[in-house]
Amino acid sequence: MKPVLPDILARYFAAQNAHDIDAMVACFAPDAAVHDEGRDIIGTDAVRAWKQETSAKYRITAEPLECAQQDGRTIVVVKVSGTFNGSPAKLTYGFGFSGDDRIGTLEVH
Numbered sequence: 001m002k003p004v005l006p007d008i009l010a011r012y013f014a015a016q017n018a019h020d021i022d023a024m025v026a027c028f029a030p031d032a033a034v035h036d037e038g039r040d041i042i043g044t045d046a047v048r049a050w051k052q053e054t055s056a057k058y059r060i061t062a063e064p065l066e067c068a069q070q071d072g073r074t075i076v077v078v079k080v081s082g083t084f085n086g087s088p089a090k091l092t093y094g095f096g097f098s099g100d101d102r103i104g105t106l107e108v109h
Contacts, residue, residue, distance in 0.1 A: 003064055003067035005067055005076065008103060009067075012024060012103065013064055013078075017062060025047055025048045028044055032044060032105065034046075034047060035107045036108040058083055059083050060080055060081070064076050065078060073095060073105075074094075093108055
């Protein structure tokens with residue numbers, strides 16, 4: 001059974017699986033902050049570059065498995081598949097939202 005996701009996250013994961021960079025970036029607030037693979041990505045220009053790089057490098061597809069609220073954040077456990085060692089892997093995405101309900105923060109573990 002698929003978890004019920006906030007609308008913005010359903011759109012984000014659908015765009016991820018379609019490898020639609022524009023639609024993914026549209027899910028982020030202009031000043032969004034992302035932490036992934038040991039680096040910080042700040043703002044939508046940097047988010048666009050990050051998504052272009054990771055999409056080309058890994059061809060990721062993401063299947064949300066669980067969704068829960070924790071300490072004011074939305075935590076999504078995701079089965080991520082792609083062209084990387086250890087694929088598929090379960091990763092935890094921690095989302096915070098901006099005032100306009102877009103993704104304001106994202107931490108991937």
